[in-house]
Each structure stands twice: as C-alpha cells, then as structure tokens.
Amino acid sequence: MGAKVKTMDRKGASFQERLYLIEIFKGMATTFGHFFRNLLDNRKLYVRHYPEVQPEIPVRWRGRHRLTTHADGTVKCVACFMCQTNCPANCIMIEAGERLDGKTEKMPVKFKIDLLECIYCGYCVEACPLDAIRMDTGIFSVTDNNRESFVLELPELLTTPGAFSEEEYKKGGA
Amino acid sequence: MADTIKLFVNGVEVEVEAGKNLIDAIGAVGIEIPHLCYHPALGADGNCRMCLVGIEDGRPPLVPACKTPAQAGMKVLLDAAHIKKIQRDVMELELINHPTDCPICDQAGECKLQDYYMSYGRPESRMTVPQVQKSKKLDFGCGVVHDQERCVTCGRCVRFCRQITKTGELGIINRTDDARVNIFPGRPLNNRYALNVVDLCPVGAMTSKDFRFKQRVWFLKKAPGICHGCAKGCNITIEHNREKYQDDIIYRFRPRLNPQVNGYFMCDAGRLSYRQENEGRLLEARLSSQIRPLSDVLAACNQEIERAGKIVVLLSPNCSLEQMVAVKTLSAKLGASLSGFSDGYVKAGDGDGYLIQDDKSANRAGLTLLGIDCTQETFEEAVREAQLLINFNNDLTRSYTDSELKKLLKDTKVIAVATHNDRLTAMADIAIPVATSSEYAGCLINCDNILQAFALAVSKNQQPLDIGAIAAKLGSPLQSRAEQFAELRKYISILKDFEADTLPAEGLKLNDSEAANVTA
Amino acid sequence: MSLLDSVMIVVRVAFSAFIPLCFIAVCVWMERRGAGYFQDRSGPNRANIFGFRAAGLVQNLADAAKLIFKEDVISGHIKHKFYFVLAPVIVFFTALVSFAVVPFADTLVVGGKSYIMQGIPLDLGILWFLSFVGFSVYGIILAGWSSTNKYGVLGALRSAAQVISYEIPMGLAIVSLLVVYGTVNLNEIAQFQGKLLFGFIPMWGAVLQPIGMVIFIIAAFAETNRTPFDLAEGESELVAGFHVEYSAMKFAIFFMGEYVAMFASSAMIVTLFFGGYQVPFLSTATLIGQAKPVAFLLMVIIPVVMHFFAGWIRRSNVSHYPRENDPRVFEATVYIKCLWGLVIFLEIVLLAILFSASGGATAHIFVVLLQLCTFLVKVTMMIFVYIWVRWTLPRFRYDQLQKLGWQMLLPLALLNIFITSAFVVALS
Structure with a gap:
C-alpha cells in the first residue's frame, strides 16, 4: 500500500440531514457568525486595503519584465532568441542586429514584449543564457487605456530598475 | 540501382551500395557515423578523426570511416566503448578552444559541433588555462564572414576553393591550436560560388553577411524549390518564416542535392535571388495608375480584349x-x-x-x-x-x-x-x-x-x-x-x-x- | 371629502409607491455590504461625495449614474422590440403593485373618521398579491422569448416551470392560513395577529402555522427568483438567462424589479406570519391607551441606543492602515453629530406627545407612526433573511428544484391544510 487511503463518509444519509432545513440553519448560523463578527469589528475582515496598502512582493514573484544591463548601462542581451523560442505565449518579438561596441557581435535592435499576451510563466527568464531578462521589477499591476502601450520596447525594458538587490535576487533562487 | 553488398554494423547485417566509403554507404541506410571534415563533394580528408570506427578483421584498431571503402562482409564496430571514448575525446579536443558563442552564432541549430556535443560528447570542460584568442568577424569577401575561434580546421572551405572553384583563395596557416583558416593578404574570396563555403562549414566559422543575424535557423520553414535565376534550374531549399503579425518572407536559398542538375552547390547570384521574391513586388491591381479591386481590373481587361x-x-x-x-x-x-x-x-x-x-x-x-x-x-x-x-x-x-x-x-x-x-x-x-x-x-x-x-x-x-x-x-x-x-x-x-x-x-x-x- | 381625506389618500398612496423604491437602494446596499461581511470582505466602500461615503450607500448613486448613462442596446436580431421593452416594465410594475395591498399601520381614527393605511384598500388582499406575483413571471418569460437568444429562452422556460411548481404550495400554504384567520383582508389578518395566545404569546402566523410559514417562505423565495432558486439567471450555465440581451436602464429595471419584489414579498411574509405592523405584545388599543408611557420609554431608550451606535461608528469608520489626519475620523464625527441631531429632534417630538392631550388625535398618529416603524423594521429584518440565505445556500439543481416543489412542499402543504382544518373544526 503506497498511497494512504482515507475513506470519507458520504454525508446526507441520516434523517436529520435529509430533513434539510436543520442543515440549512446550521449553515446559516455559520455565515451569520462571520457576518456578526465582521459587523462588530470590521478590522477582522480578511482584506488588504489596496491600493493604499501595497502587497509585499517576494523576490521570486514574476512581475513585469526588464532587460538587465552591463555595469556601463549597455544591454546584456545578445539576441539569441532563446526567450522568444521558449515563450509559450509568443509574446516576445526580437529583431537582432550587429553590435559594434566590441562587447560581443550581436545585440537586439528591437525587443518587444506584448504584455497583453504574456502569461508571466517566467520561461524567458529560465531560458536566458546570460541573465539578461528578469522578472524582478516587482511591478504586478500593468494598466493602461490603449493596446499599444502594453507592448514594451527596448528603452522601457532597459530603464526599469529591479526591485531587489543582487544578493536578494540570487538568494531567491530564481 | 548500383551493385549492393552486405556488411555488418554492430553485428547487424545491412545491405548497402557498393563503391562508396563507409560514411556514405552506411549513412544511406540511416546509420550515422559522425564526421566533420568529410563531405561527399570534396572527398575524404581524414583530419577531424571524428569518424573513427573499428573494423574487426585484423586491421589497426581504429580506421577513419571516410577513407575506408565499404566491402562485402566487413564487420564495422560503432558502439564499442573505445569508439565512444575516441568520439568523446575528439569532441573534447575540438571544444577546448571553441568559444561559447552559440547564443550569437548563426549556425546554432544546424551546427554539427552542437549536435555531436549533444549526442557524442557532453564533456565538462577541464581546461584551466585561458582559451586561445583568434580573430573574429573577418570579412573574407563575397559576403562571407569568418570567425577563426569557432573554426574546427576541417578544411572543407579550403578544399572547396581548391577543388571546385579552382581559385584557391583560402588556406590554413600556422599549426596546432594556432591553426586557422585565412585568406592571403589583400586577396579576398573572389569567385561566384563563394557562399557555398557557408553551407559547407560544419560549424559557425563561416557565416553569410547577407543572412547574418536575420533569423535563428530553427524558426525557418524549409520548402524545396527550383532556382529561377538561370537555365540551369538548380535545386534549392527555400527557407522562409512568417514572423508574428507579419508576412511570410523568404530569408535564404540554399542548394539542395540533385546529382542530375547541380550536385551540392549553387552560385551566389542564384542564392541571393531570394531578395527578388520579397522586394519590389506588385501587390495591388491597377487600372491606369489607380488601385482597384482585382475583379474590377479583370473586368476592364476583358473589355479591352x-x-x-x-x-x-x-x-x-x-x-x-x-x-x-x-x-x-x-x-x-x-x-x-x-x-x-x-x-x-x-x-x-x-x-x-x-x-x-x-x-x-x-x-x-x-x-x-x-x-x-x-x-x-x-x-x-x-x-x-x-x-x-x-x-x-x-x-x-x-x-x-x-x-x-x-x-x-x-x-x-x-x-x-x-x-x-x-x-x-x-x-x-x-x-x-x-x-x-x-x-x-x-x-x-x-x-x-x-x-x-x-x-x-x-x-x-x-x-x-x-x-x-x-x-x-x-x-x-x-x-x-x-x-x-x-x-x-x-x-x-x-x-x-x-x-x-x-x-x-x-x-x-x-x-x-x-x-x-x-x-x- | 375633506382636506384631511385627500391628504390621507396622498400619504398612503405615496407611501406604498415610494417606500419600495427607496428600499431598492437599501436592499442593494444591504445585499452588497452584507455579502461582503458574510464573506469576510468589506463590500463597496470607496465611492464618496466630498469624502462622505455614507457606509457605502454612495456606491448606489454611482451605479445608478452608470446604468443611466450606458448605451441602451437593442440588438439587431431582436424582432419583437415592443415586447422586449415591455418585459422589464412588467416585472417592475407587478412587483410594485403587489405591495399596494399590504397594510403598514392599523386603521387611523382621526376626528371620528377611520383611514385605512394601505395603498389600495382592497378586500381581495392576499389574492391580489398572489395574482400579481404570478403575473410577474410573464415579464421574465417575455424577456427570454423576445431576446431571440437560446440562453434567454432557457432561462424563461425554467422560470415558467418554477413558478408553476411553487405557486401551488404557496397557494395551499395560504389556504391553511386563511382557515385560521377566516379572512383574506390583510388588514384584518394583521389585526388578528395583535391578540395574545394564552395571554403571553403573540398570536402570529408563525406561531399558529409554522409549517405553513416554512412552505410560504420557501415558495416566496422561489417566486422572487432569489438564490437558491435563481435558476432563471444561472450565470454559470445560462450566462445570465432571461436578461442576457438587456443593458443599461432596461437591465436596471429588471434589477430594481427583483429588489422591489423582494421587498413586497418580505412585507407579505411579515404581514401574514410575523404580525404585520403590530408591535409585539402591544395591540393597537393598548398602545393608544398607553401612548405616554411608551413615548417616555422611547425617550429613554433612543439616546442609549444612539450612544452605543455612535461608539460603533467611531470604531468602525476609520482607516485600517496608517494614515495621517484620517479623513474617515472626521467623517464619522459628522455622521455622529447628524445622528445626535436626529435624536434630539425625536426627543422633542416625543416630548410634545408627552405633553399633548391623552387619547387624542396625537396619540393615534403616534401609534400609526410607531406601527409604521415596526413594520419597516420587520420587513428589513426579513430582507436580511433573504440576503442571508442568498449568501449561504448554493443554487439548486433543476431536478432538485422540481423534486422539492412537487414531492416535498405540495404534500406537506396538503397535510397542513388537513391538520389545520381538523384543529379549527375541533376548537370551534
């Protein structure tokens, strides 16, 4: 016997349960308990007062993307297309070009992430061989009123800072 | 069908075509012998040592399959431990100075070295000394870009220029881990088939300036076609891709083997003629310089007729x-x-x-x-x-x-x-x-x-x-x-x-x- | 007809027409905040006017503004546009009119004349209510059918079958009730319940007819299409059922119709089973006789209640996160001041009654107002039960619904009639 087997009794067979009304009153007593408790003291509501109280974002939370940079602020990404290849939502659109600053040969000329299509699975981060794309901005709320602004372009991806320090991020095991 | 002979591979009897070397003969029935320097059009060179196999008939323990003609009754050994070890060791040797350029290398995805690393080697690097630095991104002319670090000095490109185009622009200079392919100073590639070296190169040392960084090869859909550039009708592979929200675009033509017509190669002009399929196209029907629906225009044509x-x-x-x-x-x-x-x-x-x-x-x-x-x-x-x-x-x-x-x-x-x-x-x-x-x-x-x-x-x-x-x-x-x-x-x-x-x-x-x- | 006659007619018609409408806002507010508290969340509490959110009531204004200004779509595929528009009107109108016969206070005797406190003083009473509640389902059926939408038609069919199934037990429950009360006039029924059983138990329908009450309440839930009987909407399987094609104010009228129906059937349940406008243990005659002690008692009770209520407001109406100069504290202070003002006003009114001539017109009017308040409090509590049930019970499966209606409620109601009749015959 590998798995533990727990036999559950089927409810609703006894006469008292089949009367139904008694069980209804029990249920109503339960809900009224919640109502009355919350009515007396509304601090007991299980509510976060968003947007005034912001949730704490853990390091491993997959938020909006950003592209990391070298120390001198140039893009780390070499446009290897691993993220685009792995993206299950097909939301990454890269255009590669020659890199002339001597760091490497290839770099992205365009790097677009369509946040409306992104499913925030984090495969792009896992696929990246150079730690060039991360989802550590801590941005969880992406709102706007036109479609175009949901397509992140290279400058925005590069300038968004990470929300955590390098040590925290590494320790987060991402 | 040519004559066939029977031989044994790993103890299993297979029937192969006579008059070929082991790589081609056994490869034709679907058993792959890894090789880097051998190419059917360029003949055996035997320098990469990747195709070493065992023959159980009293010969030396290891022979290069590219140099060994298939003979009846031959007992070829491919999966023995010592064969595996030699393959692994050759892979490790090739990778000692090979840069980890795969993310930026156009060959990634169709690279022999990558494939063989995955299927024959997977050695961890044991190197403690820095890799030998060589020149990268050399313009060899004719739209060929060369990366000496990625080169495995198989010499296919050198042999192509000597044997096929008979122009001999390329050569291997220096020795051992400093050996590299290069042109003679001031004399770049100058022949009308030069881009074939890009296809021939088993690794990403030779890349095409035209295709460079345009697409990753695994995105490309391959379809057979015929080059319309001249009366030869070279067989080609049309490699195209439809990027998201965009049109289906051809990214390159590559030659496709047809011994009757073009063999393994095609000319550079034909190779680059894919551009005409993409550029300057007439997209809309016009009636005296006004864009009109095709049905209207056809009706006007019929009136004119x-x-x-x-x-x-x-x-x-x-x-x-x-x-x-x-x-x-x-x-x-x-x-x-x-x-x-x-x-x-x-x-x-x-x-x-x-x-x-x-x-x-x-x-x-x-x-x-x-x-x-x-x-x-x-x-x-x-x-x-x-x-x-x-x-x-x-x-x-x-x-x-x-x-x-x-x-x-x-x-x-x-x-x-x-x-x-x-x-x-x-x-x-x-x-x-x-x-x-x-x-x-x-x-x-x-x-x-x-x-x-x-x-x-x-x-x-x-x-x-x-x-x-x-x-x-x-x-x-x-x-x-x-x-x-x-x-x-x-x-x-x-x-x-x-x-x-x-x-x-x-x-x-x-x-x-x-x-x-x-x-x- | 004297001026007083005309004023009384206007007052009672206005009352029975506008109180249900006012209660739409209260119902929606109770529903949403109640649902919040039942589910350990807070419900709508953000909409405000100059920072005053009136405990979430302002949200109703926002919703109303939204629904009024939304585009009123009538899809192109709808052939019978007249019926399509008529359907919500029927639902709303029947719900509103069914309340008209409910008495909200005992007959007022002023200057030797008696005034009935009912919107429409009909002797039909309960039958009027039954007929209009039954008629309201036509609106739903018409809506579903004229939508030319499969979900709409399915919802309408469910609704039709459900109403047929539950009108019978409802009617039978009322039959046994009528056997006890011996009248269909709702005012007489309410007056009947003012008496005391064995001298200390109020002779309410709930006491005399417990089984009838259960059956009637269940059937009333079904008739108003409230959970657990809201299969006509069935979001999960029918999208929204009969009102799937409706938008803007036409949808709002359905929505309001549902709450008016809830109010009307709560009023009917209260009238039939919970003593109507009767103050427990105090019949109309007793109240008129003891107006001054009652008024004095109220003068004492109201400030005490207000004191605790003010404390509750002060505790509840604060921001539950660090905030400088919390505006909600100021808001609470304003509410408390307003309420104390109201209390002072009430105290003055009660003081006036204390010093007025005993047994006069003032006492009569005081009693009517007292009964009115009692009635509204009872109805509000019944509405709360509606909400409470909605956020407790899951929706029935359709076969369970029919099984309950035909196999449980119908035999139970018949049995109840036999037992009741036997008792009544034996006692008389």
Whole structure:
C-alpha cells in the first residue's frame, strides 16, 4: 500500500440531514457568525486595503519584465532568441542586429514584449543564457487605456530598475 | 540501382551500395557515423578523426570511416566503448578552444559541433588555462564572414576553393591550436560560388553577411524549390518564416542535392535571388495608375480584349510549363499572336560551364518545346499591328532600352501581368499582380532537357494568383492546374505516366525526340 | 371629502409607491455590504461625495449614474422590440403593485373618521398579491422569448416551470392560513395577529402555522427568483438567462424589479406570519391607551441606543492602515453629530406627545407612526433573511428544484391544510 487511503463518509444519509432545513440553519448560523463578527469589528475582515496598502512582493514573484544591463548601462542581451523560442505565449518579438561596441557581435535592435499576451510563466527568464531578462521589477499591476502601450520596447525594458538587490535576487533562487 | 553488398554494423547485417566509403554507404541506410571534415563533394580528408570506427578483421584498431571503402562482409564496430571514448575525446579536443558563442552564432541549430556535443560528447570542460584568442568577424569577401575561434580546421572551405572553384583563395596557416583558416593578404574570396563555403562549414566559422543575424535557423520553414535565376534550374531549399503579425518572407536559398542538375552547390547570384521574391513586388491591381479591386481590373481587361482588334500575348521564359500552356490556349482562343521574345534574358559569355548559364531564364526550353515563336522580328511586327499587348511578366526592359520600348508601344495598350512593380509595370495601362516562383507549383525544363517540378513554398498573407489562374480568368479554357497538366501531356509524351504531383524529385530527363516534338 | 381625506389618500398612496423604491437602494446596499461581511470582505466602500461615503450607500448613486448613462442596446436580431421593452416594465410594475395591498399601520381614527393605511384598500388582499406575483413571471418569460437568444429562452422556460411548481404550495400554504384567520383582508389578518395566545404569546402566523410559514417562505423565495432558486439567471450555465440581451436602464429595471419584489414579498411574509405592523405584545388599543408611557420609554431608550451606535461608528469608520489626519475620523464625527441631531429632534417630538392631550388625535398618529416603524423594521429584518440565505445556500439543481416543489412542499402543504382544518373544526 503506497498511497494512504482515507475513506470519507458520504454525508446526507441520516434523517436529520435529509430533513434539510436543520442543515440549512446550521449553515446559516455559520455565515451569520462571520457576518456578526465582521459587523462588530470590521478590522477582522480578511482584506488588504489596496491600493493604499501595497502587497509585499517576494523576490521570486514574476512581475513585469526588464532587460538587465552591463555595469556601463549597455544591454546584456545578445539576441539569441532563446526567450522568444521558449515563450509559450509568443509574446516576445526580437529583431537582432550587429553590435559594434566590441562587447560581443550581436545585440537586439528591437525587443518587444506584448504584455497583453504574456502569461508571466517566467520561461524567458529560465531560458536566458546570460541573465539578461528578469522578472524582478516587482511591478504586478500593468494598466493602461490603449493596446499599444502594453507592448514594451527596448528603452522601457532597459530603464526599469529591479526591485531587489543582487544578493536578494540570487538568494531567491530564481 | 548500383551493385549492393552486405556488411555488418554492430553485428547487424545491412545491405548497402557498393563503391562508396563507409560514411556514405552506411549513412544511406540511416546509420550515422559522425564526421566533420568529410563531405561527399570534396572527398575524404581524414583530419577531424571524428569518424573513427573499428573494423574487426585484423586491421589497426581504429580506421577513419571516410577513407575506408565499404566491402562485402566487413564487420564495422560503432558502439564499442573505445569508439565512444575516441568520439568523446575528439569532441573534447575540438571544444577546448571553441568559444561559447552559440547564443550569437548563426549556425546554432544546424551546427554539427552542437549536435555531436549533444549526442557524442557532453564533456565538462577541464581546461584551466585561458582559451586561445583568434580573430573574429573577418570579412573574407563575397559576403562571407569568418570567425577563426569557432573554426574546427576541417578544411572543407579550403578544399572547396581548391577543388571546385579552382581559385584557391583560402588556406590554413600556422599549426596546432594556432591553426586557422585565412585568406592571403589583400586577396579576398573572389569567385561566384563563394557562399557555398557557408553551407559547407560544419560549424559557425563561416557565416553569410547577407543572412547574418536575420533569423535563428530553427524558426525557418524549409520548402524545396527550383532556382529561377538561370537555365540551369538548380535545386534549392527555400527557407522562409512568417514572423508574428507579419508576412511570410523568404530569408535564404540554399542548394539542395540533385546529382542530375547541380550536385551540392549553387552560385551566389542564384542564392541571393531570394531578395527578388520579397522586394519590389506588385501587390495591388491597377487600372491606369489607380488601385482597384482585382475583379474590377479583370473586368476592364476583358473589355479591352473585346475592344481590341489585334492582340499580342507575350510570355516570360521564366513561366512554368503549365502557365505557358494556359497562356498558349488563351491566345489561341483570343486569336492573338503569341510570342516568347526574350533575347534580353541571355547574357552571352556569362556562363562558366559549371552551373552558371548564359541564359538567365528558367524555362526557355519549355517555350521551344511548346512551339512558341521567340523571334524579335515577328514580335515587333505583331506589336506594330496590334492594339493590345498582354504581357505575362516578360521583362522587356532587359531586351530594350526605355526609349526603344516607348517607341515600340506608343500605339499599343499594355496589360502587364507582373510580379514586380518596376519601370515596365509603371508604363502599363493595366497592371495585375501575380505570384512569383516560390508562390506557385509548376514544372520547368532546364538547359539540359531535364524536366523538374516544384511545389508551392510560400503562402503570403494575401496570396496573389499565378499566371495560369489569371489566364483562366481572362478566358483560357484551362481552368485548373490539372487541366493545364493534361494539356501538357499532349506535348510531352513521357508525362502520360505521371501526375502533376508525382513527378520524380530528381527530375525527368527528356529524350531528344520529345524535345524535338515541337508541333505535335 | 375633506382636506384631511385627500391628504390621507396622498400619504398612503405615496407611501406604498415610494417606500419600495427607496428600499431598492437599501436592499442593494444591504445585499452588497452584507455579502461582503458574510464573506469576510468589506463590500463597496470607496465611492464618496466630498469624502462622505455614507457606509457605502454612495456606491448606489454611482451605479445608478452608470446604468443611466450606458448605451441602451437593442440588438439587431431582436424582432419583437415592443415586447422586449415591455418585459422589464412588467416585472417592475407587478412587483410594485403587489405591495399596494399590504397594510403598514392599523386603521387611523382621526376626528371620528377611520383611514385605512394601505395603498389600495382592497378586500381581495392576499389574492391580489398572489395574482400579481404570478403575473410577474410573464415579464421574465417575455424577456427570454423576445431576446431571440437560446440562453434567454432557457432561462424563461425554467422560470415558467418554477413558478408553476411553487405557486401551488404557496397557494395551499395560504389556504391553511386563511382557515385560521377566516379572512383574506390583510388588514384584518394583521389585526388578528395583535391578540395574545394564552395571554403571553403573540398570536402570529408563525406561531399558529409554522409549517405553513416554512412552505410560504420557501415558495416566496422561489417566486422572487432569489438564490437558491435563481435558476432563471444561472450565470454559470445560462450566462445570465432571461436578461442576457438587456443593458443599461432596461437591465436596471429588471434589477430594481427583483429588489422591489423582494421587498413586497418580505412585507407579505411579515404581514401574514410575523404580525404585520403590530408591535409585539402591544395591540393597537393598548398602545393608544398607553401612548405616554411608551413615548417616555422611547425617550429613554433612543439616546442609549444612539450612544452605543455612535461608539460603533467611531470604531468602525476609520482607516485600517496608517494614515495621517484620517479623513474617515472626521467623517464619522459628522455622521455622529447628524445622528445626535436626529435624536434630539425625536426627543422633542416625543416630548410634545408627552405633553399633548391623552387619547387624542396625537396619540393615534403616534401609534400609526410607531406601527409604521415596526413594520419597516420587520420587513428589513426579513430582507436580511433573504440576503442571508442568498449568501449561504448554493443554487439548486433543476431536478432538485422540481423534486422539492412537487414531492416535498405540495404534500406537506396538503397535510397542513388537513391538520389545520381538523384543529379549527375541533376548537370551534
């Protein structure tokens, strides 16, 4: 016997349960308990007062993307297309070009992430061989009123800072 | 089928073709022997040592499979521990100085070194000394970019330049881990087949400047095709991809093996002719320089045809046989004079006797076979008498200068059924867009009388009709490709045995009597 | 007809027409905040006017503004546009009119004349209510059918079958009730319940007819299409059922119709089973006789209640996160001041009654107002039960619904009639 087997009794067979009304009153007593408790003291509501109280974002939370940079602020990404290849939502659109600053040969000329299509699975981060794309901005709320602004372009991806320090991020095991 | 012999691979008996080396013989039955330097067109060199196998007949314990002819009864050993070890060790040796450039390397995805690393090696690097630094991104000329660090010095490119083009621009200089491929100072690659070294290179040392960073190869969809650049009709692989929200675009042509026609290679001009499929295309039907729906334009064409007294129909020598037959029946029905005049497509003296031909049209043999008049005199005479010229994609600017053309066509209305939005199309009164060679299926006859079929490769977002379909809309009785093919059988008797989609991949060699069967 | 006659007619018609409408806002507010508290969340509490959110009531204004200004779509595929528009009107109108016969206070005797406190003083009473509640389902059926939408038609069919199934037990429950009360006039029924059983138990329908009450309440839930009987909407399987094609104010009228129906059937349940407007243990005659002690008692009770209520407001109406100069504290202070003002006003009114002539018109009017308040409090509590049930019970499966109606409620109601009749015959 590998798995533990727990036999559950089927409810609703006894006469008292089949009367139904008694069980209804029990249920109503339960809900009224919640109502009355919350009515007396509304601090007991299980509510976060968003947007005034912001949730704490853990390091491993997959938020909006950003592209990391070298120390001198140039893009780390070499446009290897691993993220685009792995993206299950097909939301990454890269255009590669020659890199002339001597760091490497290839770099992205365009790097677009369509946040409306992104499913925030984090495969792009896992696929990246150079730690060039991360989802550590801590941005969880992406709102706007036109479609175009949901397509992140290279400058925005590069300038968004990470929300955590390098040590925290590494320790987060991402 | 050549003679076959039987031999044993890992104790299992296989039947292979005689007269080949072990790599080719066993490879033909689906058992792969890893190799880097050997290429069937370039012969065995035996420098990479990746193809070392064991033969259990008293020979030295290891022999290179590329240098060993397959013989009957041979007992080839591939999966023994010592073979595996040698493969692993060779991989480790090759990778000592190989940079981890895969993310930025165009070859990644079709790289032999990458594949073999995954299937034969997977060694962890044991190196503690820094890698040997060599030059990267060297421009070798002819659109070839070389990266010496990635090179495994298999010498395929060197041998190609020596044996095939006989120009010998490349050589391997220095020795041991400093060995590298290079050009002679000030003498870059200078031959018309130079880009073949990019295909030959098993790793990413040779890359094409034209294709560089355009696409990752695993995104590309591969479709077989025929190059329409000259009368040779080289077999190619059309590699195309439809990026998100965009149109299906061809990124490169690569040669496809056909021993009857082109072997393993193709010329650079043909390789780069993919650009014409993408650029400068005529996309919308025009009626006297106004964009109109195709149905309106076709109706206007039919009116013009009814109004005109005499009509000349001009065919391009690049059309497929099906299209030619369709246009031929159309012109017979309209009572028009049909011409295939295309002298401008011939560039005398350009051919080199290997793959490049003088004639830059793909199907002139087809025009001849269908008995279509191609002489300049009859064409000009017909145009002078006619009120309407229907030009099926024949680039007259190749045959005439602009002023000559204006003079010739001054009293003639022109319907241009064209692929490209060029000067000639701009001159026309009515322009109808049609598919290019990658966007339809058809047959061609090349300069050696080999009939080759090709299938539709690229589907655009708005796929234009092909010339056969336009001819059908203008009144040709042949409404479908099947009907066109049936008509074609009247001219080429050997096609009786085939259907349009069952023609052999390597092409049909037409004999002289069929080629001469002009007026049948 | 004297001026007083006309004023009384206007007052009672206005009352029975506008109180249900006012209660729409209260119901929606109770529903949403109640649902919040039942589910350990807070419900709508953000909409405000100059920072005053009135415990979430301002949200109703926002919703109303939204629904009024939304585009009123009538899809092109709808052929019978007249019926399509008529359907919500029927639902709303029947719900509103069914309340008209409910008495909200005992007959007022002023200057030797008696005035009935009912919107429409009909002797039909309960039958009027039954007929209009039954009629309201036509609106739903018409809506579903004229939507030319499969979900709409399915919802309408469910609704029709459900109403047929539950009108019978409802009617039978009332039959046994009528056997006890011996009248169909609702005012007489309410007056009957003012008496005391054995001298200390109020002779309410709930006491005399417990089984009838259960059946009637269940059937009333079904008739108003409230959970657990809201299969006509069935979001999960029918999208929204009968009102799937409705938008903007036409949808709002359905929505309001549902709450008016809830109010009307709560009023009917209260009238039939919970003593109507009767103050427990105090019949109308007793109240008129003891107006001054009652008024004095109220003068004492109201400030005490207000004191605790003010404390509750002060505790509850604060921001539950660090905030400088919390505006909600100021808001609470304003509410408390307003309420104290109201209390002072009430105290003055009660003081006036204390010093007025005993047994006069003032006492009569005081009693009517007292009964009115009692009635509204009872109805509000019944509405709370509706909400409470909705956020407790899951929706029935359709076969369970029919099984309950035909196999449980119908035999139970018949049995109840037999037992009741036997008792009544034996006692008389």
